[in-house]
Amino acid sequence: MERVFVVGAGFMGAGIAQVAAQAGYAVGLWDERADALSGAMAEIGRSLGRLAAKGRLAEPVDAVLARIQPAAGLGDAANADWVIEAVFEDPGLKKKLFQTLETVIPDTAILASNTSSIPITRLATACRRPERVVGLHFFGPVPLMGVVEVVKAAETSQDVFEKASEFVRSLGKAPLRVTRDIPMFVLNRVFTAAFNEACDLVADGVATPEDVDMGLKLGFGWNAGPFEIADNAGLDTLVRIMSFTGSLSEDRLKPGPGADLIRSMVQEGRLGRKSGRGFYRYENGKKTT
Ligand SMILES: NC(=O)c1ccc[n+]([C@@H]2O[C@H](COP(=O)([O-])OP(=O)(O)OC[C@H]3O[C@@H](n4cnc5c(N)ncnc54)[C@H](O)[C@@H]3O)[C@@H](O)[C@H]2O)c1
Known part of the structure; x- marks a missing residue:
């Protein structure tokens, strides 16, 4: 089972963790605020309950929830295949986070940002391996919205761009492929x-x-x-x-x-x-x- 690690358990991070768990990934979810993390787990439970009540969940709520592990820290990203950051929209904060994450995650992991507006190329300058950095711009509420912008930064490899598009499809969403990294992307x-x-x-x-x-x-x-x-x-x-x-x-x-x-x-x-x-x-x- 592939592993997704989400950093930032606010409105977007909670939604991303939920749809990844629904799609069968093992999910780690981390927030520096303990109340945000516990609030996100509660909100995910409520959201899954609403989907189940409408007959739109293929499994029992508990089975999906069991795939989401609240993390003890960024160190829990050590075995992740996908790392997606959804912290505040602050370029300095996101760059610092990417730098720290690169010291923890496997060489094979793909590092994605859910930024709404900041060019991915700018965030990737913080990384030793910018070729594995990509934009995955989800829309909220994530469980309900059907599109994700996949953003190819200046140094994103074609392989990572293709894998990221496939990852979006695996979540049941349509990838909107943004092939030139401009501020705020397309939508x-x-x-x-x-x-x-x-x-x-x-x-x-x-x-x-x-x-x-x-x-x-x-x-x-x-x-x-x-x-x-x-x-x-x-x-x-x-x-x-x-x-x-x-x-x-x-x-x-x-x-x-x-x-x-x-x-x-x-x-x-x-x-x-x-x-x-x-x-x-x-x-x-x-x-x-
Ligand atoms: N709100 C939207 O509709 C929307 C849509 C697409 C993309 N985005 C983008 O997604 C990102 C998150 O937005 P949001 O609406 O979820 O914000 P939010 O304020 O709901 O959540 C952000 C979370 O990040 C956490 N955080 C901040 N710094 C952290 C750190 N260093 N480590 C761990 N956690 C940290 C905060 O505690 C908070 O819980 C932003 O980049 C935003 O631009 C938002």
């Missing part, structure tokens, strides 16, 4: 341009977030509106991403005047679904009217 560039415009319109008082979301769903067939997507992703995570996108050369990707709205919401503790309030209110994780 976040498209989303960010739309989201920046939506924020500016709301901040300008042209329309409410509810109406923009409603319009994009009914007018363009989106499954969720940009403010619903932002609440799910976590507004604190978006602010971290903005501190990176502000340095990009393309104006359409830079946070516009509407970004101040997001920053002030985060300061007030309105982080989106995870804190019970963002653009919308949530009770027990469910959106209220």
Whole structure:
């Protein structure tokens, strides 16, 4: 059985660990915060329970859960085949983590980042063996979203790129192959341009977030509106991403005047679904009217 080790047990790391376990991998999950790790295990149990109740789980919940081992530290990555980091969106933090991981993991292991925006090539500069570093950009909630961007950095070997695409298929998801490593890859560039415009319109008082979301769903067939997507992703995570996108050369990707709205919401503790309030209110994780 191949082994997957996930670092960072937040919204994304927990989801990645879950789908890997569902696909039959032995999974190690590590977070530097013990409460994040225990919270992730509880959330994975709840998520598997919901899937089982809908008849969408091939095995009993306990059988899937038994394949996920909360780790005691990064040392537990020593026998991993796949190592996927999903820590905060901070290039310095991710580079330091990659450096440490390379001293622990087997030579044959593939090292992946779930960054939303930072070029993988930049993270790989921290590594002795950049040819085994690849981007695996999942979308949240991971158990429900069907696509993963597979990002080939400047030095990623073709073999690692192919294996990573196959790994994504083994999780039951479609790989979107990004063959040139540019900031924010493909889907976040498209989303960010739309989201920046939506924020500016709301901040300008042209329309409410509810109406923009409603319009994009009914007018363009989106499954969720940009403010619903932002609440799910976590507004604190978006602010971290903005501190990176502000340095990009393309104006359409830079946070516009509407970004101040997001920053002030985060300061007030309105982080989106995870804190019970963002653009919308949530009770027990469910959106209220
Ligand atoms: N939220 C989204 O929708 C989304 C989508 C795609 C990609 N991403 C990316 O995934 C990554 C994680 O995002 P998230 O939304 O899960 O964030 P999150 O805040 O929910 O979780 C991050 C976790 O990383 C842990 N962590 C931080 N430093 C660590 C370290 N040195 N070692 C171990 N654990 C550490 C934190 O304790 C926290 O539990 C980011 O790079 C983000 O840009 C997020």
